[in-house]
Amino acid sequence: MPWTILPGQGQSLAFHQQGSAMKFDVAILGAGAAGMFVALAAQARGLQVALIDPHAHRLNNFAISGGLFPAAGSSLQRAAGNADSPQAWLDDLRQFAPGMVNENIASAVAHALPLATDFLLQQCAAPLHFLPDMVAPGHSQLRFHCVVPASGAALHGWFREACAQYPRIRCLTEPAQVQRLDPGFELRVGSDRIQARQIVLAGGGFGANAEMVARFIPGMAGALHNGSPTQDGSTMALGIAWGAQLWGMDGYQGQGHTNPGGATRLGMSIPTLGGFLANRQGVRFVAEDIGPSALAPAVLAQAGGVALEVFDAAIEAQLGNHGAYQQAVKAGQVITAPDLASLAAQTQIDLPTLERTLEAVGTFATGQAHDPLRRQVFARVLAPPFKASWVTGALSHTQGxxxxxxxxxxxxxxGQAIPNVFAVGGCAAGLSGRGADGYLPGNGLAQAFGLGWRLAQALT
Ligand SMILES: Cc1cc2nc3c(=O)[nH]c(=O)nc-3n(C[C@H](O)[C@H](O)[C@H](O)COP(=O)(O)OP(=O)(O)OC[C@H]3O[C@@H](n4cnc5c(N)ncnc54)[C@H](O)[C@@H]3O)c2cc1C
Known part of the structure; x- marks a missing residue:
C-alpha cells in the first residue's frame, strides 16, 4: 500500500526511515471531541494510544461549540429527579428527523450516552453537570450536560488536560502520513515512526473545505462558516481512499442564531423561552422553534440574509449559564430597548409593523389566536424592557x-467492515441528515461521545 499524504501538509517531513517504530494499539487522527473521548475510554481499557493532531494550537469545533450534549438516563439527570430514558431521546430524534435517522448507530448511541457520561464523571472526574435550565427545541425533556457555566471551550480544555495526564496516551502534534500495512498501519508523524494495529479517523467534518461544501451541500456554498478552519475533510478523504461508503453528505448543522460575522451566537434557547424573529420589514417568517439548524437557511432567505431576534429582560434572566449568549452580550451584540419605539429606532425597523408583529405574538402566547406559521408554543407575552440581536444563518458543522x-x-x-479502520465525530456519518432540518440540537457531541464509547469498547 502507498503512503497516503493528507491534504495540505506537504511532503517534506523529516523522517528517519531507519529509526525503530513506536508501537501502539491504536492511532487516533484528530484530538477533538471524538478523538479525545475515544483516547480516554481506550486508555481506561489498558490500550496504548497515539493521539495525533497537527492543529493542536488552533481552535477546533469542540472548543468553538456550546459544549452541550444530551445524555438521557445519566446518573446526574436521575439525581436531579428527571425521568428520562435513551428510548425517549431516540423517539425525539425520530420524530424530529423522520426518515433521516442514521439507524446504523442511533440506538447504540442513545444507550451509550449515559454510560459515556458516567464514565467521564466517575472514572475521569470530569466536572460535568446536568443543566436544569437548558431548554432545547425538539427535546421533550431537559437532558443537556456540560460544565457550568456551559462552554465548549472550558469542556475542551478539561479534555485536553485529561488526555495529557494519562501515561497510556501519547499526544503528538505534527502532521501524519499514513500507510496501511497488512495488518495494521504505519504512520510518519514528524520525525517519529509509529505502528498501530488499529486506526481511528477523527479529524472532524468538511465545513471549511469549500470544494466539498459546493459538491455535497451546494445550497450552503459560500455561506458563512462559523466552525473551525481545521474542518478540511482530510481524515474523511483517507477513509474514502480506502473504499469507505458515505452517508448523509448533504446533512449539516446550521446555526440560525449566529451574529453577523460569525464570532458570536445567541444559543438555541431564546425561541423556546418565548422570543421571536422578524426580518428587516419587521415581519415574522418562520416557526422559530424548529431548531437552530433549520433556522439557518430560513434566516438566510430574508433580505440581507439577516433577522432580528426579539426577546425581553425576563428571558435574558434565564440565560445566565448559557456561555454562548453571555459571549454575545460581552461582544456588544445585544440591544436593550426600554420600549418598542426605541427598539424600532435602534434597528431601523418600521415601528407600526413591529407593533403589529408583537401584538400578534402576544395573541398566540395567550391562546387567543393560532400562529399561521404553525409554531405551537409561545412561552410568554414579551414585556419591556426588550432585548434584541441581529442574527444570520451559518454552516456550523457538516453531518455526512x-x-x-x-x-x-x-x-x-x-457494507463490510474495513479491517481495523474506525471513524467517529464529524468524520463519520452523523445521527441524522439531509440539509439543515435533520440536526437535533446536541447531535454532534452525542455522536462523538456515544459512538466514541461503543468504538472504544470494540478496540482490541
Ligand atoms: C458554532 C458551533 C457550535 C456547536 N455547538 C454544539 C453543541 O452545543 N452541542 C453539540 O453537540 N455539538 C455542537 N457543535 C458540534 C460539535 O462541535 C462537533 O459535533 C464536535 O466537535 C465533533 O467532534 P470532532 O472530534 O469530530 O471534531 P473537532 O472537535 O473539530 O475535532 C477534530 C480534530 O481533528 C483535527 N484534525 C483535522 N484534520 C486532521 C488530520 N488530518 N490529522 C489529525 N488531526 C486532524 C482538528 O485539528 C481537530 O482538533 C457545534 C459546532 C459549532 C461549529
Missing part, C-alpha cells in the same frame, strides 16, 4: 461522513 456500524467500524461499499 464515513458510514460506520454501531461500533464505529468503517463500512465499505458492500
Amino acid at each position: 461522513g464515513l458510514l460506520t456500524c454501531a461500533d464505529g467500524k468503517v463500512l465499505d461499499q458492500q
